[in-house]
């Protein structure tokens with residue numbers, strides 16, 4: 508049984524257009540994802556593909572103008588808003604993408620200690636600060652006194668000390684120096700090895716591949732492929748979806764081959780496959796019909812042309 512199951516998740520926003528006219532934009536559609544205990548699943552994909560919204564949906568912190576459908580299941584039971592409120596910061600922890608999530612009025616040491624579930628909060632917090640190269644004096648600081656990199660390390664320490672069984676890290680690494688970056692990534696791997704389910708959201712595929720078991724590739728609000736991390740190798744021939752292959756080949760060490768075009772915006776999604784306007788393999792069917800996610804070669808993909 509997975510620790511987290513996301514089934515057919517869709518999210519839309521209601522926005523005011525002209526005057527009192529409302530319009531709805533669909534930003535996530537038909538998304539399925541599972542994360543097991545002991546597993547680290549990376550979510551990769553370009554900016555605006557819906558990665559953070561997935562994290563916010565799981566945490567139950569979507570903005571008021573968002574409408575969600577589909578289901579979330581944590582530890583075999585539905586994760587409704589009451590349960591989200593109960594488990595947030597305890598069983599389910601988020602390392603948020605923005606450092607603005609720190610409480611501006613509370614000293615950071617106290618903030619981190621507040622989230623510790625073990626017996627000796629102060630010593631746990633000090634050990635974590637040492638691990639993340641935060642000086643003891645940082646304890647007494649307020650968030651506005653921290654650099655971006657320090658704030659991020661504080662957020663990572665908070666999540667790692669929470670004792671949560673599901674950890675969602677939304678771009679936890681920007682602004683970290685290479686040494687702390689390695690330490691942070693290893694820490695997430697270690698949490699998975701200890702039995703946590705870890706969802707790591709990142710732009711950095713290379714970093715993700717160092718520690719991930721599986722990788723979910725996002726495009727325009729849904730997963731186009733879920734693959735084993737080991738499928739990202741060589742020319743990308745083990746990958747299933749043309750977008751995943753393109754993303755892989757766009758990396759500097761794989762030739763830096765760019766993908767023409769750009770990801771469609773939520774208010775102008777193509778009728779058929781979301782990648783069809785940019786896909787070399789697209790046929791008439793791809794422009795008319797949206798493919799479902801289907802299991803293939805030990806992973807899954809949303810494409811009519813994989814075999």
Ligand SMILES: Nc1ncnc2c1ncn2[C@@H]1O[C@H](COP(=O)(O)OP(=O)(O)OP(=O)(O)O)[C@@H](O)[C@H]1O
Nearest residue numbers: 520534553554555556557558559560561570604773
């Ligand atoms: N409150 C909101 N109202 C309307 N649209 C929103 C809102 N929040 C997010 N969106 C839209 O939802 C889409 C997905 O956003 P999301 O923040 O999840 O992307 P992301 O993959 O995390 O991007 P990044 O890599 O830049 O963090 C974007 O098109 C974004 O503009």
Ligand code: NI
Nearest residue numbers: 558559560604
């Ligand atoms: Ni994001």
